[in-house]
Amino acid sequence: MKTREINVQKQGLIPKKERIWVILAIIIAASMMLWEFKGLLQLSLTTLHSRQFEHTFKGFGSNARIALFFVLAYYVLLRVIKLRALKGQSKVKKWLSTLLRFARRWHTPVAILAIAFIILHTVAVFMYGFKFDFSNISGLLSLIVLLPVPISGLFRYQRMDRKWHLRSGVALAIVFLIHSFL
Template sequence: MNNNKHLISNKKERIRVIYSLGIFALFAGILIYLITHTGNQSGFISTRALRKMGGSIGEIAAYGFGFSISMYVIRRVVKRISSKEIKQKLLVLARITREWHVPISIIAFGIILLHAYIMISRGLFFNLRYISGLLALGVLAVQILSGIFRYKKIGVKFHMITGIIFILTMIIHLLT
């Protein structure tokens, strides 16, 4: 089979991405269900419990993004380490984070969309937490799109820059 037919030429990575897109579709389905069936707020869950659940969902997504971001940090550390023993162990860790960077990011993006919907469904508030969260979501959407272009070797540096901006906006959001 000609590898040029696929956006992702590595077959194992392509399979991981396809599975993670399936999990993302599951989260999208849950989100669509919530949008279409919870408009009256007289549902089976209280607003307070929904808010707490939304916060927990956001934490889970933050762990996923933390893992994805760790790929960059590990690569930087490997370049600066002189000990061969430590470097070998870090290279194994770098390979694992590289293999799972995209699938975990896709799943975390689906989770963060659920988090955003739950939190926004309570209403929009003009405070730093909401503004930084919406800004982080916008930057993340650009980040995901730039990640797709990375497979064609377009915008590799832009992907890294948007990643750094996302980290900063996410930290502001988490700390407020």
């Protein structure tokens, strides 16, 4: 076996330096989802079909959008830092590399929280009443495209993904932007 393969096998599913933040994000996301599900289940039927409840599920979607923009910022910063136009700009590259390290560190925990908001948004939309319109269909398509992203992210930690995490993330970004802004 190669040394790299041995190191990958020894590190576990998630690297040690990120494990605490990922576990903390999972705990926060699970707690938030349980709390919000409890609140959603206690609503009356008249409240579920009101404009106030529409603002509630749109709030979940808005929070997910903000979190996903942060998650996608990592990929944008990766592309920007590799631009040829920045070849002689050492101060700009240093500043961008600092932002890139910050975005990389928080990429996975914020993505976990974003998935929790997306699940809450989806459940609330179905509770409100699903209609076959462009917004709801594009939302379902976004949800379907989202499914392979965290799975391929786990493979990414093991260096077994063959760029599937990036490809599925770009597909999610495109469908998500269509759902969010059209």
